[in-house]
Amino acid sequence: MSDIMTSIPFGNLMDWVMKEHQQGAVFGVRRPFIADMDRSYEIFGRKLETPFGPAAGPHTQLAQNIAAAYAAGGRFFELKTVQKLDGKQITVAKPCITAEDECYNVEWSTELTVPQAFEEYVKAWFLLYFMAKEYGYGAVDGFQFNMSVGYDLEGIKTPKIDRFIEQMKNASDTPVFIACKRWLKKHLSRFRNLTECDVDAIPAQICNSVTVSTMHGCPPEEIERIAMYLLAEKKLHTFVKCNPTLLGYDFVRKLMNETGYTHLVFSDAHFKDDLQYTDAVPMLRRLRQAGIDAGLSFGVKLTNTFPVDIKAGELPGEEMYMSGKPLFFLSMHVARKLSEDFHGTLRISYSGGADAFTIHDIVDMGIWPVTVATTLLKPGGYERLSQMGRIFADQPAESFTGVNAEKAVLLIEKIKHKAYYKKLPKARKNRKNTKALPLTDCFMAPCEEGCPIHQDITAYMQLVEQGHYAAALRVILKKNPLPFITGTICYHMCMNQCTRRFYETPVNIRKNKLLAAQKGYKEVMDAPPQAAAATGKxxxxxxxxxxxxxxxxxxxxxxxxxxxxxxxxxxxxxxxxxxxxxxxxxxxxxxxxxxxxxxxxxxxxxxxxxxxxxxxxxxxxxxxxxxxxxxxxxxxxxxxxxxxxxxxxxxxxxxxxxxxxxxxxxxxxxxxxxxxxxxxxxxxxxxxxxxxxxxxxxxxxxxxxxxxGSAAADTFIMADRRAVYSRRGILTEETAAACDRRCLNCDSYCENCVEVCPNRANIVLTVPGLAAHQILHIDYMCNECGNCRTFCPWAGAPYLDKFTLFANEQDMADSRNQGFVVVDAAKGDCKVRLQGEYLEYIIGTGDDRIPEKLRHLMGLVVREYDYLLIR
Structure with missing residues (x-):
């Protein structure tokens, strides 16, 4: 397949939003966040309903990504970095992301051309305004876009980047802005709340702020020149992204060892080449004063990712960039040092391993906006933002009065002693099984695959949660005659495979089994399992x-x-x-x-x-x-x-x-x-x-x-969809209560590949007559980042092995995936590739060469998901 992403026309994106919204979701987000329009933060002279959003990276590269993040609760969008090298000029090794525990990546800026990136951001701008007004998700001026540019002043001054900056400051005359506005006006009859006046009021100033992204090794004088140029010449509120190497090699090595990340390999090379802390402080003082003189905000973004050596083949190449939990410790220590030296006056924007467990404390110390990436790359995906939104729902939106360095110290100490933020002392067992990923019906419970007796875990977990202990015990006894012993001392290999380990901690399956045994024992003993008819043996x-x-x-x-x-x-x-x-x-x-x-x-x-x-x-x-x-x-x-x-x-x-x-x-x-x-x-x-x-x-x-001559039959109980989806994306530790109610019921709704894909390139389809859901891979939305492979419990990778929709025949020819392309939607003409063989197929007709389930799936796409068909 090709790793080149194709831009989705604005009309298709709008159709997607409106049709999916009728089913209670937007770009896969089922729990849309409704902001309180009477309260908001303020930064860069604009309102901000929540003090967080997606970081510059995979979640802000395409319009649909930004729209999904907004629906989930993000309101501050640090757009993916643009630079003079773009499109095919950039060679990114693939796969480029893996986020199983801490996150690693080998890409750094948008893979689109700069003009393409601009169009994505403008389309996203219109999508967010539409959702705010039409669906009441928030105020139409309650969110902000933040440019990210790099990596040297010469590149930023090139006509291509300069045009990008100026158009982001005022997009009114650009073809994409005009086209989006025209589309909305043409389809006003389809809207309930959005009016022509609303469309005309959509501001053309997409951005009035910028984050300077500098590569490792950028000289301090170059960083200062870039920031001075953006403040003085471009009149933009400016933040400079700093590197964790400011802490020095010895401090970082000691800190990583103390927190369990001894496996990270890095030399002192970047520490020597990068900006030194002694140079950073006076430079930042000068830039802060320049911002004051210009009547603009100046601050720092903490921090960039941290470069480490590739030693275990995690990704292709020799060096990768680390983020996530270990980066939290590094970034927070940089924040502590700068806050102490600036007495809390230096404005700090944060992006270093934040998640729902830490974001309140980060904002409480005066550090915001907070942007996140690693947490969104794990199961739950964009939905994790909705939990963050609820955290701030009842909090006052206070103005910036400074950063409290003492609170930073307290947060570091609190998190330092939490097992969740430390690397496990030994590598976890590979969660993936050895079975090929099927084209359809791929939902399965990894815990049951990891259990040597294939205990029907999700079935009895549901019964325990509902208080049906005897029924749960009867399910257990079908395959396990020692529930008390295994509920007490089992090595719980099932828990090693639990999807929740990518959230915080595995579901305590063993405890729930023992609970079923203890509370269901008497009733089961009164009516024990009945033996089959005597065999005479x-x-x-x-x-x-x-x-x-x-x-x-x-x-x-x-x-x-x-x-x-x-x-x-x-x-x-x-x-x-x-x-x-x-x-x-x-x-x-x-x-x-x-x-x-x-x-x-x-x-x-x-x-x-x-x-x-x-x-x-x-x-x-x-x-x-x-x-x-x-x-x-x-x-x-x-x-x-x-x-x-x-x-x-x-x-x-x-x-x-x-x-x-x-x-x-x-x-x-x-x-x-x-x-x-x-x-x-x-x-x-x-x-x-x-x-x-x-x-x-x-x-x-x-x-x-x-x-x-027989085997035990499996017990399957279809989980309640609403209950399952209410848990997706919610980080919560096991409580002291007897029953652990955090099970995600993966055998009913395993949608990890959908949730962890930033681009929405894996989607869920409910196909009439088939099992609860099916996964379809969208070729033209995928850049082969590989993140879905990490979290799929099967041996394969969804972006390679799931049934795939192609935009055109050439894309199909460039790929090895099994899938189809709709040649003529009106006639239902399709070209299908199965097992390397090309087949002609007309929707609605029988064809024994194509499995019935795939015929149903293709027919559904043409009938109800036509917005996925682009040219």
């Missing part, structure tokens, strides 16, 4: 640990009369003898409840019986399941201390003349097999070495399925 399980108990439970429910023989006085195996008696990680009463659940399923439990000869068992039982654990008492020291067992159970099998195959079935020699009517299986730690309880349950399920 019998089984004996040797060993009453987690593996043996689980195998017996599944066999009994499957209609096999099952007995467990355990040499110890109590069931529980290593969980009781070691984790309970020695490690004190679990109590005996918890284990006893699971044992009683096993008995309630019809399993006969026998203690104090040591099996030393399998021959007698082969005579009495159809099936034998060996679950002797990691060490057999006759061959190894019992696990009653911290000493490791000296003999694995697998060796016990071999010494007994038995071998375990890949299906956990014990293979007998020919003579024994010929005389035995039993089929012997091995399960648990004896076959794999010491493992987790849940892995033992998984192996036991496999053995039971092999014997029964």
């Amino acid at each position: 019998t089984a004996v399980v040797v060993g009453g640990g987690p593996a043996g108990l689980s195998a017996a439970y599944f066999l009994s429910l499957g209609g096999v009369k099952t007995t467990v023989m355990e040499k110890a006085a109590q069931m529980g195996g290593i969980v009781r003898s070691y984790l309970c008696d020695v490690k004190k990680q679990i109590t005996a009463d918890v284990i006893d409840k699971d044992v009683r659940l096993i008995e309630a399923a019809g399993v006969h439990l026998v203690n104090n019986v040591a099996i030393t000869d399998l021959e007698v068992l082969q005579t009495d039982y159809d099936y034998i399941v060996l679950a002797v654990g990691a060490a057999d008492a006759g061959l190894a020291k019992r696990l009653g201390s911290d000493a490791e067992p000296v003999v694995k159970a697998g060796q016990f099998y071999r010494q007994a003349g038995l071998a375990v195959d890949e299906k956990n079935r014990v293979q007998l020699d020919e003579q024994t097999a010929a005389t035995s009517r039993s089929r012997i299986y091995a399960v648990g730690d004896g076959t794999r070495g010491i493992s987790s309880v849940v892995e033992c349950i998984r192996d036991s399920r496999k053995v039971a399925d092999a014997i029964l």
Whole structure:
């Protein structure tokens, strides 16, 4: 595919806004923020309804991005940087963004040409005015655009950049401004609130402020010349973006180590080449005075991204720019130093890892506007701005009176001790599975994929949240007969995969499971799970640990009369003898409840019986399941201390003349097999070495399925759409309350790729007759940044592997994606590519070569999403 983005005509953008608004959303934002028009901040002589918005970057490159950010609550838009090199003159390695934890990027300014960028900003200006007036999102003068230009004075003075600056100051005579105004007037009959007078009143002054973006290594005298030029010659309120290298190499290295970011590799090269703090302070004093003399605002933007070496192949190239949580510490320390040295008089705009957890404190200390990027690149996307808007909804919009350096110190200390802002001590397990991303029906719950027994987590989480504890426990017991044990000591591999880890912390799935067990236990014991019709077969399980108990439970429910023989006085195996008696990680009463659940399923439990000869068992039982654990008492020291067992159970099998195959079935020699009517299986730690309880349950399920010839059915409960969407984009830590209610129900609504795409290049379609939603990739809106790959739980990447809509046949030819192009919308003529084969297709006709779901999807696009069809 091509990484060149195509500008969407203003009419298409307007159709998109109006049609999607009828469904309760705008550019994918389902919780539009409604500003209080009676209160606003003020900066640059203009009103500002909220003191935040998207930073110069991917979220301010295209008109639809800016409109989505506005709908969600942003009101200050730092437009993506323009420079003399533009369009095809800039080579950006792709993919260029990854934001799994801290964020990295290898791009720096708009990938559009400067004239194209100008047109996007003007279209966005009109879109925001329309939404403010027509939908009542806020006052028509309650938002601001802020230019970002770089990277040297010579480039800024070129005719191309100079024209851009002047047109942003007054766009009235530009073709795009005239065309947008003409379109609105032509379609006035479609509007309820926007009038011709309103359209005529849309101001042509898009910007009266600018942020100077300088590359690392820019000399201080060059920075000062640029700022002086913009203040004195261009009469613009001017902020200068500073680099975190102002702090010095030693301080930064120590700070990154203290906060857990020891993996970041960087030398002192940039620290030597960049503006030095001792030079910065007097320069900023001169510029601040120049601003006062010109009657304009001057300040600093904190901070630029931080360059680090590429060592783990995160992105292509040798160096990348870091932002996000670690940048917060750097930027806030720069803010502290400058505020102290300027006694709080220097105006500061902020963009360094801010999010919903910190933005109130940042603004409270007198630092605003605050712009964000990394938090918007994570699941929840633009919707995260709506939470920030609500944070300020009841706050007074105070005028700038200075920056409180003491509050900066307090915030640094508060955040420094929060685990969320530190790098985890060890790398998280890769959340992506190994399965190919399907063209349709791709929603799935990563937690369930990460669980060895594929527990129906989202189903029982919903039931627990609704207070239906017995029903939740019954769902759990279908695949997990040890809910008390696993609810207490499970390694919770499911939580390692939870989508919420990209928000703040994973949902506490294990706690909710235990809650279901505790509160649903009595009701379930009164009416335990019913076994299937008796098969007439019998089984004996040797060993009453987690593996043996689980195998017996599944066999009994499957209609096999099952007995467990355990040499110890109590069931529980290593969980009781070691984790309970020695490690004190679990109590005996918890284990006893699971044992009683096993008995309630019809399993006969026998203690104090040591099996030393399998021959007698082969005579009495159809099936034998060996679950002797990691060490057999006759061959190894019992696990009653911290000493490791000296003999694995697998060796016990071999010494007994038995071998375990890949299906956990014990293979007998020919003579024994010929005389035995039993089929012997091995399960648990004896076959794999010491493992987790849940892995033992998984192996036991496999053995039971092999014997029964069946498998447990999945339980799926469709989540309530409104409940799910109300949680999207909201950062909130787990509360002390018993139930963790933060589940995002990914198997019902997994829309990560939609949310994390700044350009809206992945969209959600509700296709009649199909599952709840489908994802369509829009080729011409994608610049291959790669961010959707990071957060998709499948092995693939949505921008490469999802069914794709192309703008024209040439774009399709330039791509390898499976997808379609609408050749003639009126006739429904399409060209489709599937598995590398080109097919002609007419919407509404049958064609067995094309899957029915894809035919429905294409028909929906032509009928109801025609604004996506551009030329």
